[in-house]
Structures are given as structure tokens and as C-alpha cells.
Amino acid sequence: MKPEDTEEIPSSLFDRMRKTLAPSGIPTDRRGRMRMVVDTLILHIHPTKVNSRTLRFTYTWGLGGLSALLTVILVSTGVLLEMNYTPSPPDAYLDIINLTTNVWFGSLVRNLHHWSGNLLIVAAVLHLLRVFFTGGHRPPRELNWMLGVAMLLLVLGANFTGYLLPWDELAYWAITVGTSIISYVPLVGEWLNRLLLGGPEVGAATLLNFYALHISIIPVTVVLLMSYHFWRIRKDGGLTIPKKPGEELPKKMESVTTIPYLVRPELMFAIAWLAIMFFWAMLVPAPLEGIANPLVSPNPAKAPWYFMGLQELLLHFHPVIGAVLIPGLALTSLFLLPFYDVEIKTVGVYFRSQRGRYLAIISAGLSLLISPIWVLLDEYVIHWTMWLPSWPTWISNGLVPLSILLLGIFVLTGWIAKLSRASLEERVLVIFVYLFTALVVLTVIGIFFRGPGMELFWPWMMPGH
Ligand code: HEM
Incomplete structure (x- = not known):
């Protein structure tokens, strides 16, 4: 900008803008002014530095x-x-x-x-x-x-x-x-x-x-x-x-x-x-x-x-547990995460620590392995309602498998955490990664591996594929 393109405008707002945007004055040429308008717009969203x-x-x-x-x-x-x-x-x-x-x-x-x-x-x-x-x-x-x-x-x-x-x-x-x-x-x-x-x-x-x-x-x-x-x-x-x-x-x-x-x-x-x-x-x-x-x-x-992750859950649990209790608990824990995972020393460090990185990989790997096995077992081996015929189905096919699963997850992740002497924040990380991976696995199974009648199937064996 040439010195003759600028002029002094005695106004506090302009002065402030000038300081940040055009230290040598308010531009009088069209391009300069346009630029200033755009810059000011940007600085409505972003800070100056x-x-x-x-x-x-x-x-x-x-x-x-x-x-x-x-x-x-x-x-x-x-x-x-x-x-x-x-x-x-x-x-x-x-x-x-x-x-x-x-x-x-x-x-x-x-x-x-x-x-x-x-x-x-x-x-x-x-x-x-x-x-x-x-x-x-x-x-x-x-x-x-x-x-x-x-x-x-x-x-x-x-x-x-x-x-x-x-x-x-x-x-x-x-x-x-x-x-x-x-x-x-x-x-x-x-x-x-x-x-x-x-x-x-x-x-x-x-x-x-x-x-x-x-x-x-x-x-x-x-x-x-x-x-x-x-x-x-x-x-x-x-x-x-x-x-x-x-x-x-x-x-x-x-x-x-x-x-x-x-x-x-x-x-x-x-x-x-x-x-x-x-x-x-x-x-x-x-x-x-x-x-x-x-x-x-x-x-x-x-x-x-x-x-589809939710629909897959419904195939394994009584609807009140699969469609309401589990998503409700998951969402509440997600909302309230900042109130029980509060360590500020490691903010800005990916996965909290070097150990956290390994733990996250191990946790995701275990979930990738265990979640499909659980789906197969529940589909072909476990029949809660037949095994506990006199119990209400929301307990036999709801609270019972949910408690077993949660217990399994907490024991497994607790065991990993204990072996590796993980801190509280690393334990939260392990559980989060495990559950998120399980959701991804359920979603993938629901999308690709459920065929007619929502039965498990190999997609490449479907007629027409
Ligand atoms: C429609 C969706 C969303 C938009 C457009 C959006 C946009 C942004 C942008 C532009 C940033 C700053 C830079 C960056 O991290 O990329 C940011 C930071 C942040 N977002 Fe989002 N966001 C969305 C959804 C979410 C969700 C789903 C969460 C978590 C539940 C979230 C939590 C945060 C937090 C806590 C920060 C500050 C992070 C930090 O300081 O490192 N946002 N968001």
C-alpha cells in the first residue's frame, strides 16, 4: 500500500482495526478497503493471533x-x-x-x-x-x-x-x-x-x-x-x-x-x-x-x-435394554465425560502418554476380536429366553447379558490397566476405545453381514453379488 493511499480517521473503532489490520492507515483504494472488510469478517470468527x-x-x-x-x-x-x-x-x-x-x-x-x-x-x-x-x-x-x-x-x-x-x-x-x-x-x-x-x-x-x-x-x-x-x-x-x-x-x-x-x-x-x-x-x-x-x-x-449399530443391538437385547438403556447410558457417559476425566496435565498430548498409545491399540484390537465373537455366540449358542423361561424377557434377555458384558469389559480393561499400571485417565481411554470400537464393529456387521430376515450371512454369497 502506498502512503498516499491511506488517510487518518480519528475514531476508536477504526483505530483499533487499523492497528491490527493496516498499521499504516485505512486504505482508500477499492481493493484495500475490500480486503479490510474481508479481514474484519474473518476476525469475527477467529482471534487476531x-x-x-x-x-x-x-x-x-x-x-x-x-x-x-x-x-x-x-x-x-x-x-x-x-x-x-x-x-x-x-x-x-x-x-x-x-x-x-x-x-x-x-x-x-x-x-x-x-x-x-x-x-x-x-x-x-x-x-x-x-x-x-x-x-x-x-x-x-x-x-x-x-x-x-x-x-x-x-x-x-x-x-x-x-x-x-x-x-x-x-x-x-x-x-x-x-x-x-x-x-x-x-x-x-x-x-x-x-x-x-x-x-x-x-x-x-x-x-x-x-x-x-x-x-x-x-x-x-x-x-x-x-x-x-x-x-x-x-x-x-x-x-x-x-x-x-x-x-x-x-x-x-x-x-x-x-x-x-x-x-x-x-x-x-x-x-x-x-x-x-x-x-x-x-x-x-x-x-x-x-x-x-x-x-x-x-x-x-x-x-x-x-x-445400524443400534439395530444390531436390538437383535441381541430386549428392546428396552438395547434401544433405551444402553444408548441412554452411553450418551449420558459421553455428555458427562469432562466431569470424571479431568486431568489437565496431559491436555494436548495424543492418547495421554506413550503408554496410553499402546493401551489404545491393544484395547481396539481386543474389541475387534471379541465383539464379533460375542455376536456369533449370541446368534448361535446363547439362548437366554430358553435357558431362563420363567424370567421376564427384559431381565433374561436384557439385564442378565448386559451385566455379564459390562462385567467382562470392566474386568478385561481393569486387568489391562493393572498389568500396565495405567492411571485413571488411561483407564478411561481404554474403556472408551473398547466401547467405540465395539460400536463400529456392530455397525459394520449390521450394514454388511445381515441379510434376509436379518440373519447373519456372507455378503458375497448373496444371489446377485
Ligand atoms: C457439527 C459439528 C462441529 C463443528 C462444525 C465443529 C467445529 C469445530 C472447530 C472448527 C474447532 C476448532 C478446530 C478443530 O479442532 O478442528 C472445534 C473445536 C472443538 N470442538 Fe468442535 N465441531 C463440531 C462438533 C463437535 C463435537 C461432536 C464435539 C465433541 C463432542 C466437539 C467439541 C469440540 C471441542 C471441545 C473443541 C475444542 C478442542 C480443543 O481446544 O482442542 N465439536 N470444533
């Missing part, structure tokens, strides 16, 4: 940023889709056909929306794992962790409600199976299910309810919570700072200006992901089957992939 260590890509993997980018793609493509959509059967289905065949770039926009929605679930879960593995949930970031869990639930809700909108076979039956899980909640389940469906079964009222949730209530809440999430990162003193096991952070640490040192890599990351998403959306169409037919149910009828 950040700790240089937090720029390390292999610390955050950009997963929070990717989740935010996908949300932006979802909102923009969602608005475009909405312009060609009527939320009533059978128009909904016909509109999607019309969109993909007659509307310019209609297919591309639909594919982008579909794949971004699915990737967002994966990205948000990986981001949660990153935060947990680096201790980012611990004080003072408890509230932001809980906000994150709430956002993850909303993201799942957004996906689930969007699933029904094309009104095809896949959508109709996945939502029928998915919503039936809600009715297992004791006392209020049936009522909740009816409220969501707007009647006794999935129909026109359900489509309207899901549409309202999908295009307004859930996205507005997500955007509000996300803004608060970002603001909290700043209030909590920025990101946790990466460090090596046992390292003490120096009192004075190097910081760099957000523009360009953080914004430049962020921009490159966003462009790269946009390119990947566009290529993917051009090559891989979002699924669309025949129009929904409530009279003919496909076999097997499966929930959306992200609820």
Missing part, C-alpha cells in the same frame, strides 16, 4: 473445519433443492425424478447434498475422537464438549429426517424401522413415535413433519449452536496446545497473526475438500429407488447406516 503450535495440521486434522465446511455446503445445496421440492407423497418422489432429469445441475446439487450429509456424520465423529484423544474436553472446555455432543445428535437428526424426503422405497422403510426404535422408550415411547410420525405409520403427515424439522428447526439450531461453539473456543483461550508426553509448556509461547498464517491453510484445505466433494458428486449418484410402497416391505428392512 493464535498460538503457532495449534496450526499443526496433524493435531486437529482440520476435522472441525471440515464439519463447518460441509454444513455450509449442506445449507447452500439444501436451499437449491428446496426450490424444486413438494413435501407430499407422491409429488416428493416425482419432484426428485424431475430434479435429476430435467433441472440444470439438479443431479449434481442433490448428490453434493447427499454425500456432504453422510460425510458430516463421519467428520463430526472423527472430530469428537480427536478432541477426546487430546483431552480437549477437559476443563475449561466442558461446556464446548457438551455443545459438541448436542450438535452431533442434531446432525444425526438432520440426516435421519432428510432420509425420508425422496419418498422412495429405501427412505420409507428405513424410516419405518428407525422410528419404530423410539416406541421402545418406556411410558412415552408410543406417544413420541405417533407425534413424530403424525399418525400410526409413516405417511403424508410424517413427510411434512420431517420436512419442517429438516429444513428449518434442525438447521437453525445447528447454526446457532455452531456459532456458540466457535465463540466458546475463543472464550476458553483458543485451542488446546499440542505437546509431547511429559512436556511442560513454556510460560511465553510464540503466537502468529491469524491472517495469513491460519486463514491461508484453512482456505487451501476448504478448496481441496470442495474439489473432492464436486468430483465425488459428479461420479457417484445419490441412491434413489422406486417410489415408496407401504404394502411391500423389502427384506431385510434396515435403518440408515448410522443407526
Whole structure:
């Protein structure tokens, strides 16, 4: 900027902006002013300076940023889709056909929306794992962790409600199976299910309810919570700072200006992901089957992939235990994690310590081995209801196997922890990794290894494969 391009404007707000953005004065040329407006916008989200260590890509993997980018793609493509959509059967289905065949770039926009929605679930879960593995949930970031869990639930809700909108076979039956899980909640389940469906079964009222949730209530809440999430990162003193096991952070640490040192890599990351998403959306169409037919149910009828772990649990436990108690306990423990896993000395160290790394690998390996064995045993060998015929099924096929499983997990993880002299935080890590891996195994089994009648099968032996 040349000296004649600047002028002094005596105002405290401008003075403050000038100090951070343009130390030699307010630019008067068009480009300079534009640049200043953009910079000021950026500084509404980011602080002016950040700790240089937090720029390390292999610390955050950009997963929070990717989740935010996908949300932006979802909102923009969602608005475009909405312009060609009527939320009533059978128009909904016909509109999607019309969109993909007659509307310019209609297919591309639909594919982008579909794949971004699915990737967002994966990205948000990986981001949660990153935060947990680096201790980012611990004080003072408890509230932001809980906000994150709430956002993850909303993201799942957004996906689930969007699933029904094309009104095809896949959508109709996945939502029928998915919503039936809600009715297992004791006392209020049936009522909740009816409220969501707007009647006794999935129909026109359900489509309207899901549409309202999908295009307004859930996205507005997500955007509000996300803004608060970002603001909290700043209030909590920025990101946790990466460090090596046992390292003490120096009192004075190097910081760099957000523009360009953080914004430049962020921009490159966003462009790269946009390119990947566009290529993917051009090559891989979002699924669309025949129009929904409530009279003919496909076999097997499966929930959306992200609820397959839950559906798999239901095959092994009484519904009140599988659909309500286990997910309820898991979610409560996740929400309250920052209140019982509080060691702040190791915040910023991946897996707490070198020992923590080995323990996490051992725990994941054991779960990868034991979880499928348990599924096979429960399918072919164990028959609780036959063995304990006089007991109520929620005890014989619910509390009994759950207690045995929990006891097994605690004994196993406790034994690993004792052998390795693990600390409390490392024990929490071992249990978390074990349970998360088990959820992944159940989800994979549900998606790929359950065939007609929800029987276990080898997918490559299915006729037509
Ligand atoms: C829609 C989803 C989400 C978006 C857009 C989002 C966005 C972000 C971004 C951009 C960051 C800073 C950089 C980074 O770590 O990548 C961050 C940090 C953080 N997020 Fe999220 N997040 C989401 C979901 C979650 C979830 C599911 C959790 C956990 C349950 C969570 C908890 C946190 C915490 C505690 C931090 C601070 C971590 C630290 O200081 O190291 N977020 N989030």
C-alpha cells in the first residue's frame, strides 16, 4: 500500500482495526478497503493471533473445519433443492425424478447434498475422537464438549429426517424401522413415535413433519449452536496446545497473526475438500429407488447406516435394554465425560502418554476380536429366553447379558490397566476405545453381514453379488 493511499480517521473503532489490520492507515483504494472488510469478517470468527503450535495440521486434522465446511455446503445445496421440492407423497418422489432429469445441475446439487450429509456424520465423529484423544474436553472446555455432543445428535437428526424426503422405497422403510426404535422408550415411547410420525405409520403427515424439522428447526439450531461453539473456543483461550508426553509448556509461547498464517491453510484445505466433494458428486449418484410402497416391505428392512449399530443391538437385547438403556447410558457417559476425566496435565498430548498409545491399540484390537465373537455366540449358542423361561424377557434377555458384558469389559480393561499400571485417565481411554470400537464393529456387521430376515450371512454369497 502506498502512503498516499491511506488517510487518518480519528475514531476508536477504526483505530483499533487499523492497528491490527493496516498499521499504516485505512486504505482508500477499492481493493484495500475490500480486503479490510474481508479481514474484519474473518476476525469475527477467529482471534487476531493464535498460538503457532495449534496450526499443526496433524493435531486437529482440520476435522472441525471440515464439519463447518460441509454444513455450509449442506445449507447452500439444501436451499437449491428446496426450490424444486413438494413435501407430499407422491409429488416428493416425482419432484426428485424431475430434479435429476430435467433441472440444470439438479443431479449434481442433490448428490453434493447427499454425500456432504453422510460425510458430516463421519467428520463430526472423527472430530469428537480427536478432541477426546487430546483431552480437549477437559476443563475449561466442558461446556464446548457438551455443545459438541448436542450438535452431533442434531446432525444425526438432520440426516435421519432428510432420509425420508425422496419418498422412495429405501427412505420409507428405513424410516419405518428407525422410528419404530423410539416406541421402545418406556411410558412415552408410543406417544413420541405417533407425534413424530403424525399418525400410526409413516405417511403424508410424517413427510411434512420431517420436512419442517429438516429444513428449518434442525438447521437453525445447528447454526446457532455452531456459532456458540466457535465463540466458546475463543472464550476458553483458543485451542488446546499440542505437546509431547511429559512436556511442560513454556510460560511465553510464540503466537502468529491469524491472517495469513491460519486463514491461508484453512482456505487451501476448504478448496481441496470442495474439489473432492464436486468430483465425488459428479461420479457417484445419490441412491434413489422406486417410489415408496407401504404394502411391500423389502427384506431385510434396515435403518440408515448410522443407526445400524443400534439395530444390531436390538437383535441381541430386549428392546428396552438395547434401544433405551444402553444408548441412554452411553450418551449420558459421553455428555458427562469432562466431569470424571479431568486431568489437565496431559491436555494436548495424543492418547495421554506413550503408554496410553499402546493401551489404545491393544484395547481396539481386543474389541475387534471379541465383539464379533460375542455376536456369533449370541446368534448361535446363547439362548437366554430358553435357558431362563420363567424370567421376564427384559431381565433374561436384557439385564442378565448386559451385566455379564459390562462385567467382562470392566474386568478385561481393569486387568489391562493393572498389568500396565495405567492411571485413571488411561483407564478411561481404554474403556472408551473398547466401547467405540465395539460400536463400529456392530455397525459394520449390521450394514454388511445381515441379510434376509436379518440373519447373519456372507455378503458375497448373496444371489446377485
Ligand atoms: C457439527 C459439528 C462441529 C463443528 C462444525 C465443529 C467445529 C469445530 C472447530 C472448527 C474447532 C476448532 C478446530 C478443530 O479442532 O478442528 C472445534 C473445536 C472443538 N470442538 Fe468442535 N465441531 C463440531 C462438533 C463437535 C463435537 C461432536 C464435539 C465433541 C463432542 C466437539 C467439541 C469440540 C471441542 C471441545 C473443541 C475444542 C478442542 C480443543 O481446544 O482442542 N465439536 N470444533
